[in-house]
Amino acid sequence: MTVTYVIDGSEVTGLERFWEVIGEAVNGAGGYFGRGLDSFADCLRGGMGTPDDGDFAIEWRDHDLSARALGHEETTRHLRGLLGRAHPSNLPRLRQELARAEAGVGPTLFDRLLEIIREETAPGTLRLR
Structure with missing residues (x-):
């Protein structure tokens, strides 16, 4: 069963806030899921809160707002x-x-984050809404 992690793009006001939002989406309040581009890529590879079988999706809602904040x-x-x-x-x-x-x-940073997600996860994992 696919686990879906939701990023609320309206909450992303900059890169530091992105780390908080993705950490909480995956691992709950105060959760960690990377604090840099390299550590984010490492976390996407598994063992940091996502299912061991890699069956998860990242649904990035209001991604256009994040794109502006991470421009x-x-x-x-x-x-x-x-x-x-x-x-x-x-x-x-x-x-x-x-x-x-x-x-x-x-x-931009937004472009780089999308690239990392697409490189480190299965096709179709990223869902931009």
């Missing part, structure tokens, strides 16, 4: 935060991504 402005903020702790070999790539986000072009 280029939030992507810019996130990338600026990464600059101070990134390995020097990653700085050129990060600076390039930051320049694109500041110009309002390129993938």
Whole structure:
């Protein structure tokens, strides 16, 4: 039986709030389901609250509101935060991504989250509503 985790897109006001919303959707109040893009991908692979057989769905309601909240402005903020702790070999790539986000072009955090969900779960797991 498929377990469905619901993300209320109207609750997602930025990346930090997304981590709280997805954590609570999967693991209840105060629940954890990643606090970074890499840890989120790890959690989607299993063992962090989802069924062992991988039979689950993520229903992202009002995803258009989340797309705005996790758009280029939030992507810019996130990338600026990464600059101070990134390995020097990653700085050129990060600076390039930051320049694109500041110009309002390129993938956003919302785009990246969708990409991670689609890469790490079975086809049809993500349901945008």
